[in-house]
Amino acid sequence: MNEPRALKTEPGTIADSLAGVDHTLRRIEREAGSYRDRNGTIFYRDGRVFRYLSRRALANWQALDKAPFFQELRDQGRVVETHTVDARAEGLDLGDWAGIVEHARIPFVSYPYEWSFGMLKDAALLHLELMRSALSADMILKDSSAYNIQWSGARPVFIDIPSFEPLGAGEPWVGYRQFCELLLYPLMLQAYKGVDFRPWLRGRVDGIPAEEMRALMSSRDLLRPGVLLHVAAQAALQKRYSGGRRNVRGALAEAGFGKALIERNVEKLARLVSKLEPANTRTTWADYDRTHSYEEAELNRKIDFVRRAAATRRWRLAWDLGCNTGTFSHVVAEHTDYVVAMDGDWMAIEHLYRREKDRGSAGNILPLVVNLADASPSQGWRCAERKAITERGKPELTLCLALVHHIVISANIPLADFISWLAGLGTSLVIEFVGREDEMVQTLLANRDDQYDDYHPGVFRELLSVHFDIQAEEPLKGGKRHIYFATAKLDTISQGS
CATH class of the missing domain: 3.40.50.150 (Vaccinia Virus protein VP39)
Known part of the structure; x- marks a missing residue:
């Protein structure tokens, strides 16, 4: 789920101006960027960050909150501090939602097209680390957007808690394509071609499509680590299924795309990403x-x-x-x-x-x-x-x-x-x-x-x-x-x- 401002706080908000008013009357502010996942949406009140959850998302959250791997990640600051909220005690109307959680605040929200190479790389590695941890508990991250990661100083923090879901038998990693388009391809672009990835990410919210990335790779580039599998094969697969009734996810599920395959893919991606470095580039103020x-x-x-x-x-x-x-x-x-x-x-x-x-x-x-x-x-x-x-x-x-x-x-x-x-x-x-x-x-x-x-x-x-x-x-x-x-x-x- 893409939530670029999921943990926004700033002085001078509506909540600040309503300080001292009974909390049941205070106005809430919906997050305009929190709409892509229908199972949860962000809103703010009094400088605090809340998230409505659907019945399905609430059940997933309750299981996740008890999982030892998640508690460890939360203690390490790798995922945002999150806890269940009593809607009645807070004076919040659930409406059609099943529950509410509150997230800790991120001091300043940033976007991947404002990050350096090392920041995007560490964001990708964090995502893969969370995937490994989730898979060990038969869970998975359904989304793999770079926007699901924010920063506490120089430390990446994962913010999209509803992305954690139980892993169904034979289910593929549906976030793999998103991981490639928003994390892997931009890193490859700068590492292999010496091209600044930031304008590409700024120019398209959903990242670099596989077919465009393939067009940027020469025949010689196909010999570079990861290009043949994650770029060429991905582009060919998407072209094969584009416009048809049969989707890639369904085809992979029918083929028995089990957890072991996902784990191997995640491990290979982690090794690939960890070795990527920006092409030799010296800019005016680097020294x-x-x-x-x-x-x-x-x-x-x-x-x-x-x-x-x-x-x-x-x-x-x-x-x-x-x-x-x-x-x-x-x-x-x-x-x-x-x-x-x-x-x-x-x-x-x-x-x-x-x-x-x-x-x-x-x-x-x-x-x-x-x-x-x-x-x-x-x-x-x-x-x-x-x-x-x-x-x-x-x-x-x-x-x-x-x-x-x-x-x-x-x-x-x-x-x-x-x-x-x-x-x-x-x-x-x-x-x-x-x-x-x-x-x-x-x-x-x-x-x-x-x-x-x-x-x-x-x-x-x-x-x-x-x-x-x-x-x-x-x-x-x-x-x-x-x-x-x-x-x-x-x-x-x-x-x-």
């Missing part, structure tokens, strides 16, 4: 820690400024825009419940993810591949199945360090428009302006017409002052750069809410 233009003393001054700004209060959610490999994300994380670190360079995010993963704990930094000038839009059914980045929880603090010149000069976005967008978030801000004398700006301007009359420190400060109250500022690199800490003006916050 940021070694190639930034700051001397050590100046870098330490910048870090100290960011730390002092972050320490002015405790923040619930912070964004680090243009985070590179996360140097300043870690600084802000000391004073923030959760940090979403975004950069358009997937390799920089891959470095950050691997470092966070190596720390051995979930942490509170979520790395995402996001090009701010072309960020993920609202899309899917009724443009509500997948939410734009600003609709998934707005930040209380935002870092924009060494970013403005890329937005204005590289992306041709007017400075006033960018500052206005930041103000609309209602966020406090640590922002750096890189002057025209700086070598980084001179490099950007070297081979283009200088049409950026708005790109001057005076204009920048004036625009910033319109929307924000400047609390502190400091020159860097001998005045070539300036860094500011600013808080949103009250009228700006009220306009953006």
Whole structure:
């Protein structure tokens, strides 16, 4: 079941505004993306995440809740914490539903087309791990969508609890095709062809079809691990049964597609996925820690400024825009419940993810591949199945360090428009302006017409002052750069809410 926002929480929701009202009168908010599985649907109330269950789904959940393998996975944080809810005690109307469960909250929802290669790979491996565990208890995951996995920092967490179902005798793994299209094929695309999988996943909610993946594979690629079986054979099988009355699932069931076959397939897929690595690709900022233009003393001054700004209060959610490999994300994380670190360079995010993963704990930094000038839009059914980045929880603090010149000069976005967008978030801000004398700006301007009359420190400060109250500022690199800490003006916050 696809549920991209299954565990959304954010300040400023309807539930927040109704605090103190009797709970029987509080309004519930249905999850627009939770509709594909008719056996359960997500809704929110008071910042809490609930799920209605059908009679069948409730029976499956009650069996699952008692299963030792599931209890172990839940204790390890591999599946989302979930428990049964007394609808009457909560003042919730069951209607035609049989029961309700409550899920723990995920701090910030993300999508596979915002993940690095390593994140998608670990999501695939988690899914296969859950399949192995479920099969050992004669259960199975009926769905294999990448959207059923979210993140607690750098730790993948499975959220679609109703996907666990009893395994019927002779039943095939019906989620295999979905696993290939949304997890395996995107990984193969980047590992075998050096092609970024993110635009492909963003372009189609259901992933890469087998026939399209086959068309992308050359004859030589058929010799690569997994391509002949999971791509070519899959495409041929789907072509054979497309348009006919007899479906693949039925044919496999009739052939006696037993548990042992599924287990072997899962094991082979796990070995295949674990060996996949992105093709050799080096991007501009992958070595940021070694190639930034700051001397050590100046870098330490910048870090100290960011730390002092972050320490002015405790923040619930912070964004680090243009985070590179996360140097300043870690600084802000000391004073923030959760940090979403975004950069358009997937390799920089891959470095950050691997470092966070190596720390051995979930942490509170979520790395995402996001090009701010072309960020993920609202899309899917009724443009509500997948939410734009600003609709998934707005930040209380935002870092924009060494970013403005890329937005204005590289992306041709007017400075006033960018500052206005930041103000609309209602966020406090640590922002750096890189002057025209700086070598980084001179490099950007070297081979283009200088049409950026708005790109001057005076204009920048004036625009910033319109929307924000400047609390502190400091020159860097001998005045070539300036860094500011600013808080949103009250009228700006009220306009953006």
